[in-house]
Amino acid sequence: MNAEEQKHYFSIHLLDWYRANKRDLPWRRSKNPYHIWVSEVMLQQTRVDTVIPYFHRFTELFPTVEALAEAPEEEVLKAWEGLGYYSRARNLQSAVREVHERYGGVVPSDKAEISSLKGVGPYTSGAILSIAYNKPEPAVDGNVMRVLSRYFVIEEDIMKPATRVKMERLAQELIPEGAAGDFNQALMELGAMVCTPRSPYCLTCPVRLGCAGREQGMEDKLPVKKKAKPPRPELRVVALIEGVGEHAGKWLIRQRPQEGLLARMWELPHAAWPEPVWGTDENSAAALCEALLTEDNVRVTLGKWFMDTEHTFSHIQWNMKVFRCRLGDEAAHPRGAGEWIPFRYRWVGPEELESYAFPNVFVRIMKAWQEVQEERETGSPGN
DNA sequence: AAAACGGGGTC
DNA sequence: GACCCAGTTTT
Numbered sequence: 411m412n413a414e415e416q417k418h419y420f421s422i423h424l425l426d427w428y429r430a431n432k433r434d435l436p437w438r439r440s441k442n443p444y445h446i447w448v449s450e451v452m453l454q455q456t457r458v459d460t461v462i463p464y465f466h467r468f469t470e471l472f473p474t475v476e477a478l479a480e481a482p483e484e485e486v487l488k489a490w491e492g493l494g495y496y497s498r499a500r501n502l503q504s505a506v507r508e509v510h511e512r513y514g515g516v517v518p519s520d521k522a523e524i525s526s527l528k529g530v531g532p533y534t535s536g537a538i539l540s541i542a543y544n545k546p547e548p549a550v551d552g553n554v555m556r557v558l559s560r561y562f563v564i565e566e567d568i569m570k571p572a573t574r575v576k577m578e579r580l581a582q583e584l585i586p587e588g589a590a591g592d593f594n595q596a597l598m599e600l601g602a603m604v605c606t607p608r609s610p611y612c613l614t615c616p617v618r619l620g621c622a623g624r625e626q627g628m629e630d631k632l633p634v635k636k637k638a639k640p641p642r643p644e645l646r647v648v649a650l651i652e653g654v655g656e657h658a659g660k661w662l663i664r665q666r667p668q669e670g671l672l673a674r675m676w677e678l679p680h681a682a683w684p685e686p687v688w689g690t691d692e693n694s695a696a697a698l699c700e701a702l703l704t705e706d707n708v709r710v711t712l713g714k715w716f717m718d719t720e721h722t723f724s725h726i727q728w729n730m731k732v733f734r735c736r737l738g739d740e741a742a743h744p745r746g747a748g749e750w751i752p753f754r755y756r757w758v759g760p761e762e763l764e765s766y767a768f769p770n771v772f773v774r775i776m777k778a779w780q781e782v783q784e785e786r787e788t789g790s791p792g793n
Numbered sequence: 794a795a796a797a798c799g800g801g802g803t804c
Numbered sequence: 805g806a807c808c809c810a811g812t813t814t815t
Contacts, residue, residue: 453810460801461810494799497813531812551810571794598810607808608804638807639796671798723799770800 411620419620420561421586421593427616428596433458433603436465438595443517443542444475444506450537451502451529455495458602464493475517478503479510487674487767496675496767501529519543532578540590548581549594550574553601559633560605560623568633641727647698648680648732649710650779657757661776662737663766664706664753671723676766678775679755680730681705691715694731706753709738717778721771732775 411419432438435458437449448468452461468489472478478486483503490499505527509517517538518524525535536549548554555568555577562580566573585593604611612624623629651662663676681701683694695712702708713735721728758766760780768776 450810455798455809455811456800457802457809492800494801495811497798498811501812529812533811537810549810552808553810595810602810635808673798721800723797725797 416562416620416622417584420617421584423616423620424596424600425586425589425593428592428599431603432595432599436462441542443519443538444478445469446542447517447534447538448502450534450541451498452493454498454534456493460493464490475506475510475515479507479515483674484765484767488765491767492770492773496673498529500673504528505530517542519545521545521547532574536578537594540585540594542591544588544591546582546585546590548578548585549598550577550581551598553598553605554581554594556607556633557597557601557605560610560629561617561621563622563626563628563632565632565634567636569636639725641722641725643727643729645683645685646680646728646730647683647694647701648678648730648775649698649702649713649735650678650716650732650775651710651735651737653757654736657737660757660759661763662708662755663758664755666753671726672769676768677772678732679706679708679710679753691731691733695733698731698733699735706755708755710735711738716782717775719771719775721769728771730771730775 437446440446449461449465452464452468471485471489472481481503483500486499486503487496490496493499508527509515513523518527519539519542521535521539524530524538525532530538533549533551536547539545539547540549552568555574558564558577558580559568564573564576566576568574568577581594581597600615600617604615608630610629612618612621612629615621615624618624621629623632649662653660653662662679664679666672666675666677668674679702681698683697683701695715699710699712702710713733716732716734719730719732721730763776
């Protein structure tokens with residue numbers, strides 16, 4: 411078939427296949443543009459199965475634009491806990507507040523207006539416009555680029571912005587009249603269910619007869635994608651600081667800075683440490699105490715090693731040694747007035763912990779700690 | 794154009 | 805262990 415027939419074949423058969431085979435996903439049951447928006451932001455760089463429970467909780471906690479606009483930021487962050495890329499949550503709330511104030515709570519259906527909202531890039535704007543308003547805008551994500559690169563044999567590096575722009579033009583051409591929302595979702599559904607990254611299910615593909623990549627035996631080589639840089643390793647020492655006296659049963663936690671990695675999340679105190687002293691627990695523990703004192707003006711006494719753990723972000727790998735500690739003299743000493751305070755410290759007990767948002771790595775450590783404590787109280791089973 | 798920005802599933 | 809996921813923002 412010629413190029414035009416190939417495109418037409420693709421659009422028609424993909425759309426039919428989608429309408430007959432689409433998954434029943436929570437956000438597909440809604441026509442609420444705000445709910446669709448929430449789902450699209452959650453789905454950025456995140457799998458469907460991971461998002462589903464978060465989507466239910468989030469839309470229950472913040473069912474409307476107004477509810478999210480008026481919620482305290484900490485509650486929003488807590489609802490996002492564990493999902494990652496936390497700037498998504500803060501940007502979403504900021505954008506929703508703008509919609510609440512400037513657009514009377516109505517999610518804009520205009521390309522320029524919606525694109526100007528925080529956290530709404532080319533993909534998300536296209537997804538909302540097409541799915542919520544059925545406007546013929548492309549919504550090109552990783553799935554779509556994989557599908558198009560294979561079907562049309564596009565060998566440009568999909569990591570390049572120029573390639574995405576090219577894909578968007580192509581994707582827009584393919585949208586069948588009046589079916590933008592279904593078609594865009596069909597493209598992503600195919601990428602997720604059939605045209606998978608590895609070992610695609612070509613034999614059951616609804617558009618296999620028009621697929622140039624398949625015809626040329628290239629489906630395994632596409633899309634072309636430059637390799638990502640490996641994360642840089644970092645050594646970190648972590649303090650599990652248990653309170654005594656009036657703080658008995660509580661832990662000392664701190665809030666991260668306003669900007670940057672894990673912005674405004676809460677965590678166990680920890681410090682980076684240079685390689686030379688890494689290796690023995692004694693040196694690391696001593697290093698931890700000294701670092702917390704010099705960096706945060708928090709004096710802790712040397713503690714016992716508790717566990718080692720590892721946590722990998724996209725760009726950093728934390729290799730962590732965790733120590734049990736006690737606070738030195740009195741409470742934490744925030745720096746003097748007028749001086750920049752990089753972290754805020756606070757004693758919290760098990761119940762209060764529920765209202766603070768922690769990165770998963772610290773949730774893991776705290777759970778491990780609680781289990782050990784419970785074993786001590788009940789008389790340890792096993793070892 | 795490159796780096797920052799989480800966390801987890803999968804083969 | 806490598807790859808990748810319904811990406812956006814900042815540098």
